[in-house]
Amino acid sequence: MAIKDLPVEECYIPGCAACPGCPATMALRVVYKALGRNTVKIIPACCTAVIESLHPHTSFDIPTMNIAFEAAAAGASGVEAGFRMQGKTDITVVAWAGDGGTYDIGIQALSGALERNTNFIYICYNNEIYSNTGIQRSGATPYGAWTTTTVTGKTEFRKEMGEIIQAHHIPYAAQTCIAYPEDLFKKLQKAKSIHGPKYVEIMAPCPPGWRFPMEKTVEMGTMAVETGAWALYEVENDKVTFNGRSKLILEGKIERKPIEDWIKYQGRFRHLFKPKKDIKRIKAIEDHIDQMWERYRKCYQ
Numbered sequence: 001m002a003i004k005d006l007p008v009e010e011c012y013i014p015g016c017a018a019c020p021g022c023p024a025t026m027a028l029r030v031v032y033k034a035l036g037r038n039t040v041k042i043i044p045a046c047c048t049a050v051i052e053s054l055h056p057h058t059s060f061d062i063p064t065m066n067i068a069f070e071a072a073a074a075g076a077s078g079v080e081a082g083f084r085m086q087g088k089t090d091i092t093v094v095a096w097a098g099d100g101g102t103y104d105i106g107i108q109a110l111s112g113a114l115e116r117n118t119n120f121i122y123i124c125y126n127n128e129i130y131s132n133t134g135i136q137r138s139g140a141t142p143y144g145a146w147t148t149t150t151v152t153g154k155t156e157f158r159k160e161m162g163e164i165i166q167a168h169h170i171p172y173a174a175q176t177c178i179a180y181p182e183d184l185f186k187k188l189q190k191a192k193s194i195h196g197p198k199y200v201e202i203m204a205p206c207p208p209g210w211r212f213p214m215e216k217t218v219e220m221g222t223m224a225v226e227t228g229a230w231a232l233y234e235v236e237n238d239k240v241t242f243n244g245r246s247k248l249i250l251e252g253k254i255e256r257k258p259i260e261d262w263i264k265y266q267g268r269f270r271h272l273f274k275p276k277k278d279i280k281r282i283k284a285i286e287d288h289i290d291q292m293w294e295r296y297r298k299c300y301q
């Protein structure tokens, strides 16, 4: 499927309050096209709660419920149960949260909803920071990255959320990226067609948070995948399939690009290059990605 073949109908309408070049808005457009109008969205505190605009205005043309930061999956569970009791089984219930709301504060509610087999789709747009409150580090922030709470660079590596999700053995989980809208569209449509809990995580490079020019959002997403810092894959009933470039990397058909090709264009890593190159920390980032791909190779073939 090509981008021009995506449905023309927009549930993401003019009037949003996002920064120019926002990856969340790019993803939301495609998500709405894939899921259609018969969808209800539960959104906790995050940039999207601002992007949707101020009451009584809205830039979302589908029912949306805003909820507390930690409660996206719990709220979605309640909404799904309510519809089920009313016999309304054709409505897609979606929780949509940032990485802070997913990796950190919302992980308990998420784990509970997955364990209870809630029939919903949980989508995490991962911009690797708490961006709405001014760029604090999250459990998804990579090692070495500047944030306002890691001013000399984060000293811990990011959590492997994909592995945490897989430990729940749910019917469907996937990783995708805003730079690959067809991949995102297909994965969301597949998630919609499956009964039970589904988890989809979208890599979402954020211009103000990562410190790159707003017109480079898609390029930053492409480079994340080309360097192997992010992988495109899906897991259906514990069977893992890699997609696109990530499949070619795993099969040894193409090489991962050096991580420097990606991080040198992001201001959040500038201190690793100036005043002089921090070879040790750049190598630590590269090693971490190597280890991730080693695990992919061992577990997923």
Ligand SMILES: Cc1ncc(C[n+]2csc(CCOP(=O)(O)OP(=O)(O)O)c2C)c(N)n1
Binding pocket: 045, 046, 047, 048, 068, 069, 070, 097, 098, 099, 100, 101, 102, 127, 129, 130, 131, 132, 133, 138
């Ligand atoms: C219990 C609680 N703690 C803190 C906040 C403040 N807060 C609102 S949004 C947010 C950051 C959200 O980060 P993330 O989930 O990564 O989404 P993003 O802002 O990056 O879109 C924080 C800390 C809150 N609303 N509730």
Ligand code: SF4
Binding pocket: 017, 018, 019, 020, 021, 022, 023, 024, 025, 047, 051, 127, 131, 132, 206, 207, 208, 209
């Ligand atoms: S801070 Fe980042 S995620 Fe938030 S609205 Fe701006 S570009 Fe989008």
